[in-house]
Amino acid sequence: MGLKYDVASVLERETKTTISNWYWLVEDEPSFTCIPMSQENRCAHLPGMFRDLVSRLNNPLPLGTRAHKSAAAIQHGNLRSLRQGSFSASPFTLHMFAGRCVVARNVALLKDAFSGVY
Numbered sequence: 090m091g092l093k094y095d096v097a098s099v100l101e102r103e104t105k106t107t108i109s110n111w112y113w114l115v116e117d118e119p120s121f122t123c124i125p126m127s128q129e130n131r132c133a134h135l136p137g138m139f140r141d142l143v144s145r146l147n148n149p150l151p152l153g154t155r156a157h158k159s160a161a162a163i164q165h166g167n168l169r170s171l172r173q174g175s176f177s178a179s180p181f182t183l184h185m186f187a188g189r190c191v192v193a194r195n196v197a198l199l200k201d202a203f204s205g206v207y
Contacts, residue, residue, distance in 0.1 A: 095146075096146055097142075097143045097146035097147050100139055100142060100143050100146070101139070101143045104135075104136060104139045107139075107199070107202050107203055108132050108135045108136070108139075108202075110201075110202035110203075111132075111135070111198055111199055111202035112128060112131065112132055114198045114201055114202055115131065115195075115198060118194065118198065120194060121194075121195075133161075134159075134161040134164060135161070136161070137159065137160065137161025138159050138161045140161075141159045141160075141161065
């Protein structure tokens with residue numbers, strides 16, 4: 090039997106390559122590198138996020154159901170916030186808005202990292 094090319098199979102098979110590609114893209118992004126982190130800390134959450142994503146693709150929830158939050162992503166966000174010294178419990182802060190912008194840029198970089206995988 091040959092390789093499977095559904096999204097979940099490709100993500101599972103190419104996790105390490107995609108994370109490596111993403112890391113090198115991030116290293117050229119000042120909005121990310123302004124927060125000093127080792128490669129290990131910057132990428133530590135990604136294998137868990139990929140596992141979560143593969144699991145969700147292989148076991149879809151009924152339409153309209155809210156998915157569980159990724160523990161790996163939450164842990165990484167908390168680490169990042171603590172490193173910035175701006176961890177806040179208030180309902181909405183400038184930090185949260187900036188965080189959403191970083192997430193959007195992160196998604197764009199992951200898309201670019203995926204582009205060379207298949």
